[in-house]
Amino acid sequence: xxxxxxxxFIQLLSKLxxxxxxxxxxxxxHLLDEKKEYREMLxxxxxxxxxxxxxxxxFQAHEQKTALCxxxxxxxxxxxxxxxxxxxxxxxxxxxxxxYDGLYYILGGVISPLRPKSQEKLRLRxxxxxxxxxxxxxxxxxxxxxTPEGDHTARYIEQISEPFVKKNLKITxxxxxxxxxxxxxxxxxxxxxxxYLNRK
Amino acid sequence: xxxxxxxxFIQLLSKLxxxxxxxxxxxxxHLLDEKKEYREMLxxxxxxxxxxxxxxxxFQAHEQKTALCxxxxxxxxxxxxxxxxxxxxxxxxxxxxxxYDGLYYILGGVISPLRPKSQEKLRLRxxxxxxxxxxxxxxxxxxxxxTPEGDHTARYIEQISEPFVKKNLKITxxxxxxxxxxxxxxxxxxxxxxxYLNRK
Amino acid sequence: xxxxxxxxFIQLLSKLxxxxxxxxxxxxxHLLDEKKEYREMLxxxxxxxxxxxxxxxxFQAHEQKTALCxxxxxxxxxxxxxxxxxxxxxxxxxxxxxxYDGLYYILGGVISPLRPKSQEKLRLRxxxxxxxxxxxxxxxxxxxxxTPEGDHTARYIEQISEPFVKKNLKITxxxxxxxxxxxxxxxxxxxxxxxYLNRK
Amino acid sequence: xxxxxxxxFIQLLSKLxxxxxxxxxxxxxHLLDEKKEYREMLxxxxxxxxxxxxxxxxFQAHEQKTALCxxxxxxxxxxxxxxxxxxxxxxxxxxxxxxYDGLYYILGGVISPLRPKSQEKLRLRxxxxxxxxxxxxxxxxxxxxxTPEGDHTARYIEQISEPFVKKNLKITxxxxxxxxxxxxxxxxxxxxxxxYLNRK
Numbered sequence: 001x002x003x004x005x006x007x008x009f010i011q012l013l014s015k016l017x018x019x020x021x022x023x024x025x026x027x028x029x030h031l032l033d034e035k036k037e038y039r040e041m042l043x044x045x046x047x048x049x050x051x052x053x054x055x056x057x058x059f060q061a062h063e064q065k066t067a068l069c070x071x072x073x074x075x076x077x078x079x080x081x082x083x084x085x086x087x088x089x090x091x092x093x094x095x096x097x098x099x100y101d102g103l104y105y106i107l108g109g110v111i112s113p114l115r116p117k118s119q120e121k122l123r124l125r126x127x128x129x130x131x132x133x134x135x136x137x138x139x140x141x142x143x144x145x146x147t148p149e150g151d152h153t154a155r156y157i158e159q160i161s162e163p164f165v166k167k168n169l170k171i172t173x174x175x176x177x178x179x180x181x182x183x184x185x186x187x188x189x190x191x192x193x194x195x196y197l198n199r200k
Numbered sequence: 201x202x203x204x205x206x207x208x209f210i211q212l213l214s215k216l217x218x219x220x221x222x223x224x225x226x227x228x229x230h231l232l233d234e235k236k237e238y239r240e241m242l243x244x245x246x247x248x249x250x251x252x253x254x255x256x257x258x259f260q261a262h263e264q265k266t267a268l269c270x271x272x273x274x275x276x277x278x279x280x281x282x283x284x285x286x287x288x289x290x291x292x293x294x295x296x297x298x299x300y301d302g303l304y305y306i307l308g309g310v311i312s313p314l315r316p317k318s319q320e321k322l323r324l325r326x327x328x329x330x331x332x333x334x335x336x337x338x339x340x341x342x343x344x345x346x347t348p349e350g351d352h353t354a355r356y357i358e359q360i361s362e363p364f365v366k367k368n369l370k371i372t373x374x375x376x377x378x379x380x381x382x383x384x385x386x387x388x389x390x391x392x393x394x395x396y397l398n399r400k
Numbered sequence: 401x402x403x404x405x406x407x408x409f410i411q412l413l414s415k416l417x418x419x420x421x422x423x424x425x426x427x428x429x430h431l432l433d434e435k436k437e438y439r440e441m442l443x444x445x446x447x448x449x450x451x452x453x454x455x456x457x458x459f460q461a462h463e464q465k466t467a468l469c470x471x472x473x474x475x476x477x478x479x480x481x482x483x484x485x486x487x488x489x490x491x492x493x494x495x496x497x498x499x500y501d502g503l504y505y506i507l508g509g510v511i512s513p514l515r516p517k518s519q520e521k522l523r524l525r526x527x528x529x530x531x532x533x534x535x536x537x538x539x540x541x542x543x544x545x546x547t548p549e550g551d552h553t554a555r556y557i558e559q560i561s562e563p564f565v566k567k568n569l570k571i572t573x574x575x576x577x578x579x580x581x582x583x584x585x586x587x588x589x590x591x592x593x594x595x596y597l598n599r600k
Numbered sequence: 601x602x603x604x605x606x607x608x609f610i611q612l613l614s615k616l617x618x619x620x621x622x623x624x625x626x627x628x629x630h631l632l633d634e635k636k637e638y639r640e641m642l643x644x645x646x647x648x649x650x651x652x653x654x655x656x657x658x659f660q661a662h663e664q665k666t667a668l669c670x671x672x673x674x675x676x677x678x679x680x681x682x683x684x685x686x687x688x689x690x691x692x693x694x695x696x697x698x699x700y701d702g703l704y705y706i707l708g709g710v711i712s713p714l715r716p717k718s719q720e721k722l723r724l725r726x727x728x729x730x731x732x733x734x735x736x737x738x739x740x741x742x743x744x745x746x747t748p749e750g751d752h753t754a755r756y757i758e759q760i761s762e763p764f765v766k767k768n769l770k771i772t773x774x775x776x777x778x779x780x781x782x783x784x785x786x787x788x789x790x791x792x793x794x795x796y797l798n799r800k
Contacts, residue, residue, distance in 0.1 A: 005652050006649070030617055060602055064602075089622070097393060099392060146378040146380055176379065176395075191379040192297045195377070200372055200373065202463070229487070231446065249405060493792075546782040576779065576795075577775035577794060578777070579776065582747075583746075584690035593697060595776075595777070595779075
């Protein structure tokens with residue numbers, strides 16, 4: 001390697017999630033041969049991310065001058081429901097479905113005993129605080145993944161929410177069943193049981 | 201290839217579903233080096249499949265002297281429900297879940313316009329006949345896969361069942377939702393919608 | 401499972417290499433719904449494999465009345481060369497290339513310390529015996545795979561062949577280099593080194 | 601999407617090779633939650649790539665004040681050989697093998713009739729010019745991949761090099777054969793033929 005700058009760039013990129021050293025090298029050489037203007041625009045966009053903040057209530061990324069994001073401030077959303085999702089991209093995907101019209105809460109990940117570092121970013125205490133102050137919220141929908149970690153996270157939230165449940169907050173979970181593409185030959189017992197009981 | 205018998209065997213095996221020519225060759229040479237007794241047992245078991253019949257009502261494989269299989273003849277099954285499944289292996293997998301205690305109907309595949317040959321084995325007319333005579337059956341559960349072909353097949357069965365629906369037969373489908381392993385980031389709109397509406 | 405014969409068949413098939421229980425079940429039900437004539441032909445072909453023997457010299461499968469296979473008995477093959485291959489299918493693939501016109505020796509596998517059972521079928525002692533009696537053989541080409549196990553097997557054969565090497569037998573190995581599809585970005589050092597030294 | 605800056609960043613990243621929209625989104629949100637210092641370092645490294653240049657002779661990335669890179673200027677490399685490689689990463693991988701001690705030429709890709717855009721970056725004319733002036737170069741080794749496009753590119757370079765071949769330049773290609781991991785059962789005829797002819 002004759003260029004320390006390329007080497008440094010490959011090392012920086014390799015630390016990003018999902019980028020191995022090979023793809024990092026490929027991206028580095030690609031950017032080296034790109035126009036200077038493209039690199040400058042890319043760098044500026046990265047710098048400008050500092051101006052993006054997270055909503056004080058739901059933790060979505062937004063650029064409003066207010067503490068709240070547009071969705072949390074909107075009079076058109078049903079303020080009696082909060083859907084707790086794991087990640088920013090879950091939120092984007094759910095909004096695309098166009099079915100849900102309540103508020104959100106972006107947890108920032110799942111409880112994962114095997115990767116304790118990833119838990120540091122979880123906003124569990126902030127969720128508790130939000131529920132403490134949540135006037136008019138009647139239902140919290142736990143939209144975690146149907147995986148062991150997602151289930152574990154949902155159970156934990158159910159536990160810390162008990163004081164609010166006693167005050168009539170309803171905690172629900174997304175329904176289980178056949179998802180698009182499921183074949184009966186490969187379905188596990190729990191999926192079949194839910195699909196059977198939810199038949200219509 | 202110096203052995204016409206090996207060659208013939210490879211060709212016979214290559215026609216079986218899921219066996220390419222390479223795996224067929226591997227199996228052939230493996231059997232060639234197996235003990236004579238193993239080959240004879242294998243051949244005899246294949247011959248003896250002729251004594252296996254399919255149940256006159258549900259089309260499961262069985263070896264009873266009667267026309268009906270043990271499950272269809274059992275007094276312990278709920279005779280007011282029939283679950284229509286695509287394949288023998290769907291039936292085995294559902295029984296393993298231990299949730300359903302009614303009767304079954306093994307269709308023999310799905311309606312697949314792109315593979316008309318596979319439809320020849322479908323027992324749709326026989327299903328119609330069974331429903332015509334089905335005294336005491338109150339519900340038919342269509343347990344087809346959550347795939348375009350599975351949905352298409354379910355809709356077709358709903359259509360041909362209309363005369364029975366008018367006589368109070370209930371036709372249901374397995375519930376949709378998150379199946380085990382589903383992540384919200386990758387869920388399609390229909391799966392999310394069902395999961396949301398079926399929340400609890 | 402209501403048919404013990406189907407169950408027995410699935411178990412027999414599951415033991416074959418490369419067939420898991422699911423594919424075994426799929427094949428079993430497929431054969432159940434096949435015509436009786438097909439099953440009988442399949443069973444008969446399996447039985448008839450007993451008449452296939454392995455050549456006394458090269459261990460290929462053949463059906464001649466003689467001990468030798470047609471290739472070993474042919475006057476058109478170069479009798480001064482023997483190519484040692486791992487498996488029957490390696491032999492078929494090499495013959496298809498149409499480059500080599502000498503004799504063969506099918507070893508029956510590789511030396512694999514991790515799977516000692518698979519070594520029982522190796523014809524190493526028989527190879528030694530053949531080389532002892534091999535009048536006029538000038539070269540033995542070790543055509544084992546370029547894998548750790550293939551290399552290990554080749555080295556072992558080189559060791560047991562030392563007495564014959566002293567009597568002027570030449571032992572060679574297939575050349576290393578870029579194989580079709582190789583990309584330089586992913587090539588290991590040994591492959592590159594051979595490719596570089598064998599350049600032309 | 602409530603943050604136009606995030607949206608812009610995802611779009612910029614999606615254009616990079618090997619990054620789909622989903623991975624681009626994942627990276628964007630990851631960077632949003634990273635420390636400001638990390639983002640600034642990343643941006644600065646991207647900007648600083650403008651100071652990296654490509655060697656006037658071999659087109660490697662370097663940061664010398666001279667036109668030539670360290671390798672091209674080194675007295676320790678054999679200046680009578682030039683190895684033509686497709687990509688920067690091929691060069692890195694070959695150097696790691698520690699076998700070759702001559703000079704290099706980084707072509708910048710392969711001739712790919714199906715992706716004409718990718719050919720714009722190919723330094724074929726520059727290669728012709730370098731060979732015109734190459735005093736003392738006795739051999740050009742075409743180290744393109746053993747793929748149809750790599751072969752096509754090597755043949756094209758052989759054609760444009762004919763004037764130099766007449767003046768005693770030798771053009772070679774890397775040797776073909778079994779590469780690490782190759783199994784005889786799956787080897788194509790050309791690979792086997794080369795491996796057989798290069799045996800030793």
